Amino acid sequence: MKKALYISILLLASLTTPVLAQEGPIFPKGKKSPNVHHVGNVWLTELNAPDSVFAYGTSVAIFDPGARLDWHSHPGGQILIITEGIGYYQEKGKPKQIVKRGEVVKCQPGVEHWHGATPESGVTYIATSPSQKGKTIWLHKVTDEEYKK
Template sequence: MKKALYIPILLFVGLAKPVLAQESPLFPKGEKSPNVHHVGNVWLTELNAPDSVFAYGTSVAIFDPGARLDWHSHPGGQILIITEGVGYYQEKGKPKQIVKRGQVVKCQPGVEHWHGATPESGVTYIATSPSQKGKTIWLERVTDQEYKGKK
């Protein structure tokens, strides 16, 4: 009789463990960004604004599948730490790269580039950029052909 009780309990624990083990997001989703310099849905959370001691800002960006930023550059460069999902990163004149959770992307100062989610997966990253050399310089929209990798 005791064995009959153990089986349902073990089955419940085994099935419930993945559900119970799911963690909530590390950072809140933030505010939905107006579609001024991107296509699709993007949410931003500013973690740290630059100040007189720390001259760089740090934010979290969450992209729905298919969302992407316009071409842009950063006068002081930018570092992206991919925390969830699968995305793209491309520098002007170079092939598009796939980026995944755990990767770090260094956007060199003044280099035109874009980044965003793949069509199948959203992507989340932490971005940090020094502010003393200026804000992001926004350029033209990434075309569907560029995004899809067609010439």
């Protein structure tokens, strides 16, 4: 009797408890970006275009292992929220950092930097930046030496 009651309670709890961890990505993979300002495969999905009320654009970027953006800067800065995988972030003149799921990276306004995936792991992040300050300023490619260093 106790065993049947226990099983019934567990079954009922499993039917009424909300699912906390969903399988699969939160956002769609998006459109594959042409290799103009990066190396490797990168997919972008715009979540929110800036408008007259909310001046921040928000996108999701998904990088295959080894993919990386060119050196660039953001006049108004940028915030990256790492949602999956392991990646790199490096500011000009500073050592490369490893970034992981759950971390937040603040790309300071006007600071030259690059970010991307590690050779072994892809990385996904949500990026947001203020549009009223200006668009991304693309510089030069991250060399293989810089990437592997």
